[in-house]
Amino acid sequence: MKVVLIGVGNLHRGDDGAGIEVARRARKRVPKGVTVIESPGDAAHLMESWDGRKAAIVVDAASPRGAPGSVLRLEAHGEPLKSGLFAATTHDLGVEHAVELARALGRLPGRVVLYGVEGRTFGHAQPMSREVAEALDGVVDAVVAEAKALVA
Amino acid sequence: MTAKTRSITVDALARIEGEASARLKIRDGKVEDVQVGVFEPPRFFEGILRGRSYLEVPDIVARICGICPAAYQITAAQALEDALGLSVDPGAKALRRLLYLGEWIESHALHAVLLHAPDFLGFDDAIKMARVRPQEVADALELKKIGNEVVATVGGREIHPVNIRVGGVWKAPARKTIRDLVPRLERARELAGAALRWIAHLPYPELERDWVFVTLDGDGYPLDGGRIVSSLGLAAAPAEFDAHFEEDHVRHSNALQVAERGRGPYLVGPMARWALAGDRLPEEVLAAAEAAGLERPCRNPFRSVLVRTVETLWACTEAERLARAYEPPERPYVTGGTKPSVGHACTEAPRGMLYHRYRMDDRGTILDAKIVPPTAQNLKTIESDLGVWAERNLNLGNAELARACERAVRNHDPCISCATHFLRVEVERS
Numbered sequence: 332m333k334v335v336l337i338g339v340g341n342l343h344r345g346d347d348g349a350g351i352e353v354a355r356r357a358r359k360r361v362p363k364g365v366t367v368i369e370s371p372g373d374a375a376h377l378m379e380s381w382d383g384r385k386a387a388i389v390v391d392a393a394s395p396r397g398a399p400g401s402v403l404r405l406e407a408h409g410e411p412l413k414s415g416l417f418a419a420t421t422h423d424l425g426v427e428h429a430v431e432l433a434r435a436l437g438r439l440p441g442r443v444v445l446y447g448v449e450g451r452t453f454g455h456a457q458p459m460s461r462e463v464a465e466a467l468d469g470v471v472d473a474v475v476a477e478a479k480a481l482v483a
Numbered sequence: 484m485t486a487k488t489r490s491i492t493v494d495a496l497a498r499i500e501g502e503a504s505a506r507l508k509i510r511d512g513k514v515e516d517v518q519v520g521v522f523e524p525p526r527f528f529e530g531i532l533r534g535r536s537y538l539e540v541p542d543i544v545a546r547i548c549g550i551c552p553a554a555y556q557i558t559a560a561q562a563l564e565d566a567l568g569l570s571v572d573p574g575a576k577a578l579r580r581l582l583y584l585g586e587w588i589e590s591h592a593l594h595a596v597l598l599h600a601p602d603f604l605g606f607d608d609a610i611k612m613a614r615v616r617p618q619e620v621a622d623a624l625e626l627k628k629i630g631n632e633v634v635a636t637v638g639g640r641e642i643h644p645v646n647i648r649v650g651g652v653w654k655a656p657a658r659k660t661i662r663d664l665v666p667r668l669e670r671a672r673e674l675a676g677a678a679l680r681w682i683a684h685l686p687y688p689e690l691e692r693d694w695v696f697v698t699l700d701g702d703g704y705p706l707d708g709g710r711i712v713s714s715l716g717l718a719a720a721p722a723e724f725d726a727h728f729e730e731d732h733v734r735h736s737n738a739l740q741v742a743e744r745g746r747g748p749y750l751v752g753p754m755a756r757w758a759l760a761g762d763r764l765p766e767e768v769l770a771a772a773e774a775a776g777l778e779r780p781c782r783n784p785f786r787s788v789l790v791r792t793v794e795t796l797w798a799c800t801e802a803e804r805l806a807r808a809y810e811p812p813e814r815p816y817v818t819g820g821t822k823p824s825v826g827h828a829c830t831e832a833p834r835g836m837l838y839h840r841y842r843m844d845d846r847g848t849i850l851d852a853k854i855v856p857p858t859a860q861n862l863k864t865i866e867s868d869l870g871v872w873a874e875r876n877l878n879l880g881n882a883e884l885a886r887a888c889e890r891a892v893r894n895h896d897p898c899i900s901c902a903t904h905f906l907r908v909e910v911e912r913s
Contacts (some may be wrong), residue, residue: 343546374609375593375627428610435613436621 332366334481335384336474339372339391339426345457346399346450349467350390352459353448356471357478364482374429378438386442386481388474391426392463393447400449400462402470407443444477446470505888507873514877517870519862519892529852537563537821537847541647544839544854553579553586553634554832555839555854556647557707562839563649565721566826569819574812575651577805578637580707581661582646583830584802585633587706588626588671590833591795594896596623596678599788602890603685619681622674626795629671633664633802651816661809668803675796676771682792683775687785690875692868694782695743696755697836697860704763704797705756705831712759713749714780721829724838730855741860748863751835752895753790754781768797784868784894791896821847832857834896858895865895 338354341347351369358367368380372391381387393403405412411434412427426445433439448470451460508516528544535543544559545552557579564571571579596619597609606612613620639646639654646652697717701709711719711727719727731740743749758780764772772779772793781790825842835857842850872891876884 373593374597375624376631378624379628379631428608431610432613432620435610436617436624 332364333385334365334388334478335381335386336361336365336367336388336478337370337377337380337390338367339370339377339389341371345452345454346448346460346463347392347453348459349392349448349450349463349470352467353390353446353470353474356467357475360471360475361478362482365478372426372429374432377426377429378433378436381433381440381443382438384440386444387440388444388446388477388481389426390446390448390470390474392450392453394449395451396449398449399451399460400466402466402473403445403447403449404473405445405447407445408439408441412445442481446474505869505892507869507884507888509873509877512877514870514874517866517873519866519869529854532841532849532852535849537566537841537843537849538649540841540849540852541649542645545645545647551586551590551832551834552645553582553638553647554830554837556645557583558828558830558832558837558839559841560647560649561708561828561830562826562841563843564826565828566824566841566843567649567819567821569650569817571651571817572812572814574655574810575815576707577809578652578655578661578812579647581664581802581805581809582634582637583707584798584805585630585637587630587798587833588675588795588802589630589634591791591798592623592626592630592675592678594833595682595788595791595795596620596626599791599893599896600682600685602893603687603785603788619678622677626671626674626678629667629674629799632667636660636664648816650818651812651814653815655811655815658809658811661806664806665803668799668806671799672796672803675792675799679771679775679789679792679796682789683777685788687783687789690784690872691782692784692871694750694754694864695746695748696758696780697743697749697751698755698759699829699831699836700760704801705760706801707830709829711829711836713743714755714759715746717743721827721838724827724829724840724855728855728860730859740862741855742863748867749860750864751857751860752787753794753835754784754787755835756831757781757790757793764793764797765800768793768800771796784891787894787896821845834858835861861895865892868894 336354336357338350340350342351354367354369361367370376370380407430412430430439430443448463448466450463506518507514532540532543540563541556541559544555601609601612604612609620636656637646646654696714698712699705699709700712711721717727727744728741729744731742761779775789777789777793823845827840829836829838837857838855840853844850869888869891873888876887879887
C-alpha cells in the first residue's frame, strides 16, 4: 500500500485518544491504496508502519497551548521539525522524534504530513474533552481528502 | 507489512511530559536531600479492578504498561491461578515464556540503545546518535521489531492482542507458526551479539554502589517464577511478599516507595538478576558476557546498559530454544470453579521483579488487588544513587548537574524518565 494513515494515541487518557478515533472513523472512508494503522506512538512502531511507503499521514494529539480542539498541519518531509508540539510518552520519543530518527536513518517516506489536534485533558481513564471530540470529524475529513490526493 | 489492512491497537501508557521530577537540596557543598517524584498508574488500577470478574483482570492490567503489557498479564494470570489452584499446561506455559521473552527483547533493545547509550556518547538523544552511528541504531530498531513479532505471533494477532488468560492462553498457535520464528530469533541473536560488542566499550564512569539485590530463583535465569531471594540470604514465597516488604507513601512522590522491612532500600532488575543468577545463563551467553568484560556481580549503575544487553542476548537465545521445541498444548487453557481465595505471584518484568496479589469472592469477583511494580521497589535506591552521583558532580553548573542527575536516574531504566525533557530537575543551593 503506497499510503499509510497512522492514528497515534491512547484511548484511556482523555484527549490522547484523538489520533486513534480519527483513524477508526477514517478507515471506513479512505480509498483503496491506503492502509490505516493505530499506533501507541513509539518511534520504532511508527517507523515500521511507514517503512517502504510513498507517503504517511500521522494524526496525534498535540500539547495544550490554550486552544483545545484546534488543528495543526505540518509537512514533515522537508525541513527538520522543531515544533515541540507532539507530546511524547514517558517511555519513548514522540512523533516528531520518530520523524527525525527516520530522517537520520534515511527511512522517512517521500511525503509525511502530521496532523495535531490540540488537547486539554490527558488524565487516566478520563473522557475526551468536548472541544477535541467536536474537532474530530473535521480532522477526519481533512485526512481523508489528503489520503485521496496522495493515492491519485 | 501484509497486503491486508491491519489495525493494531495497543494501549500505551502515559503520554504527558514532566511526569517525573527530581529535587536536590544542596547545602554547603553536600547533598542534603534528594526527592524523586513520579506519577504512578498502578495505584489507579488497583481501584478499577475491584468488583470486576477475575477473568477480566489480565486484560485490564495489560493497560498499566504500554511497553510491558505481557509482564502484567502473565503475573496477574499466575496470581489468579494460584488463588484457584489451577495448573497451566506445559505448552501454554512455554508460550507465555516466549511472549515474555519477546517483550524483554523489545524493552531492553529500546532502552539500552535508544534511551541509554546516547548518554555515554555525548548525544542528547537517539536522533543525534543515529546521524553518527546509523547502523547501531538501525540494528536496535530491527531487534525491537523482532521482539514485536514474537509478541504479535504468540499474542494471536487475529484474536486478541495479547493472548493471556487465566488458566493459560486463549489460543495456541500452530507448531509451524512458532517454528517460523526461529530464523528471526537467530537474526535477533546476531544483532544482540553485535550490540554487546560496541556497548562493551562505552566510556563508563567509575562508581561502585553497595546495593541489596532482590530477584526470583526459579528454573534457570529469573523470568516467570520462583522464590523471592536476596543477596542477604532472604528466601521467601511470593505469598510472603508483605511479610518482608513494605510500601511507604512518601509525601513528595505520588508513588509508593518500597523497602525491605527492618532493613531498607533494595534493587530489582537486570543488575540483581545478573548478580544472583548470572551463573545460570547458558554457556554461550556467559562467554559473551565475559568477552565484553562484564564483572559479576556488577555494582556500577552505569554498566546496567551492558547487563541489559547481555540479558537481551539471553532472551533471544532462550526464545529461540522455546520456539524450536514448541508443541501446541493439549489444552490452551484450563478452567476451574471459583471460591473465596487469595492468590500471589511474582515474575521478572524487563525492569525487575513485579508482584501481584488478588483476593476474590465465591463468584470470582475481585475484592481487592495489590500491584507492586519494579520501579516502585527501586525508587529509594534511585534516590540514593542520585544523591551520591550528584555529590560527585557539584562542581558543575546547574544545567549540567541536572543532566548528570538524569543519567543517574536513567541507569535504572525506570518507568519515569526516558528523554531529557521529562525529568525536571530542580536544584536548590545554599
